[in-house]
Amino acid sequence: MPLRVIGMMSGTSFDAVDAAAVELAFDGDVIVLRPLGLISRPYPEPLRAAITAALPPHPVDLETVCRLDTEIGRCFADVAAAAVDELCDGRADLVASHGQTVYHWVEDGAARGTLQIGQPAWIAERTGLPVVADFRTRDIAAGGQGAPLVGLLDVLWLRSRPGNPVALNLGGIANITVDLGTDRPLAYDTGPANALLDAAVRAVTGEPYDRDGARAARGRVLPEALHRLLAAPYYRRLPPKSTGKELFHLGHLDGILSLDEDSLDDALATLTELTARTVAEAILRHDPTEVVAAGGGLRNPTLAGRLAALLGPVPLRSADELGLPSAAKEAILFALLGFLTVHGLPGTLPSTTGARHPSVLGSITPGRRPLRTLAEPVPPRALEIRPAS
Structure with missing residues (x-):
């Protein structure tokens, strides 16, 4: 039963x-x-x-x-x-x-x-x-990162697919699961997905997020600010690794981006590019044949469109297409x-979190x-x- x-x-x-x-x-x-x-x-x-x-x-x-x-x-x-x-x-x-x-x-x-x-x-x-x-x-306690924990689900669900699929989650923080068909799959946080975007919108407007990525779509990417954001040491660390809002919070933008009503569109365009670029670069290191994505970031067409463009010929598809409701993943x-x-039964794969052994x-x-x-x-x-x- x-x-x-x-x-x-x-x-x-x-x-x-x-x-x-x-x-x-x-x-x-x-x-x-x-x-x-x-x-x-x-x-x-x-x-x-x-x-x-x-x-x-x-x-x-x-x-x-x-x-x-x-x-x-x-x-x-x-x-x-x-x-x-x-x-x-x-x-x-x-x-x-x-x-x-x-x-x-x-x-x-x-x-x-x-x-x-x-x-x-x-x-x-x-x-x-x-x-x-x-x-x-x-x-x-077993020496792991404690995050992301989605690795086991992704491996059990997707490793039988042809080619080299990559699983992606775009929540507040973005994470990927890769090398699904091997005996040592990896799962790690790539950096922010919606966290910095939402924080910037809330700080200026009080709204929870940039609906449909509309303001980011109107803005222009600020090259110098993007360069400084991409210099954060986290992006250069090797997996397994994890992060959260204790690093990628509003203070992370101090001295880099101006946040007021006049500059918000450009700030959001820059942060959208930051997320799309760091996610795409992490994914492409693993020679994927497809990306199966879930999470709230998929509902932002500006972010999803830019990510798809950076992935080039690698198809970006929703988990819904494979029967798993993306919003509920x-x-x-x-x-x-x-x-x-x-x-x-254990809920972890040691190679995805860096732990010494699987743990219940x-x-x-x-x-x-x-x-x-x-x-x-x-x-x-x-x-x-x-x-x-």
């Missing part, structure tokens, strides 16, 4: 909480995944403003962290309950919650720690379901990882009833996406 799992995610753009429901089951050494739907709820504006004020480079006290952990947990609990009712007809087995990343501690290229908040006890109390959370820390990832965790990820907050699992699952060889029955 399949398990109905709700995967939950709020990314580095922290614009909304996504909950994707899926049915997951083992068919021998293949995991069969059936998407059941996605709901997305924006953070209440006061909570979103509080998260913004607590993120680097702003100082923050422990009272604020405690309050945010509680309020984000309650928000996730509301969305989880809605997903159970709206996507699962009132019946689900498990919630897998990534929570909200507020800090990812990387020092001298090594991940030292990471903090995702949104207390899972609120989700368990509201839904009665067990919750798997805190996915990244175990991989860091990250939430589905955590549903898959939670499913593996409750079956005692996360911590489990019990629900009201025992969790139904398979007694002896087989480590998966592949992931097959099938339409919901």
Whole structure:
């Protein structure tokens, strides 16, 4: 019997909480995944403003962290309950919650720690379901980057495709998974996707993002500013590597780009070029035959168009074309990882995070009833996406 799992995610753009429901089951050494739907709820504006004020480079006290952990947990609990009712007809087995990343501690290229908040006890109390959370820390304890964790999903899903496919996610931070058909696939953050674009728009206009990339399309790329942005040491580091808003925040632009109403279009054009160029250069190093992309950046036609142009003859296609809903991919990832965790199976590939060994990820907050699992699952060889029955 399949398990109905709700995967939950709020990314580095922290614009909304996504909950994707899926049915997951083992068919021998293949995991069969059936998407059941996605709901997305924006953070209440006061909570979103509080998260913004607590993120680097702003100082923050422990009272604020405690309050945010509680309020984000309650928000996730509301969305989880809605997903159970709206996507699962009132019946689900498990919630897998990534929570909200507020800090990812990387020092001298090594991940030292990471903090995702949104207390899972609120989700368990509201839904009665067990919750798997805190996915990244175990991989860091094993010497890994703790990010990106999407490598296992990408490898199981795409390695049987012909040629040399590359998986791409364009969230707040961009990441890729490459060398999928080899015994040592790689996954790493290439740098910002939407993070700097969104921060610039919000700082000047108060709007959450540049809708349809319209302002960037009107602007012109500033060559000197782009050159200085591309000089950031992160781009020259070798994978595995990870990053976040503790590096690519608004302060990263100080002294490089002017941010006011008159200069915003040019700033956004320059930041769009920064993202497209760093992503394309990282991808093309791996001689891809296709790029399978997901994430909010695909909804920005200015960014997606520029990236496609830089990729040249390499086709850029959406994950939707292969049966995996692009907008739900990250939430589905955590549903898959939670499913593996409750079956005692690793959720990482050491070559994708740099860890010493694979790890079973996360911590489990019990629900009201025992969790139904398979007694002896087989480590998966592949992931097959099938339409919901």
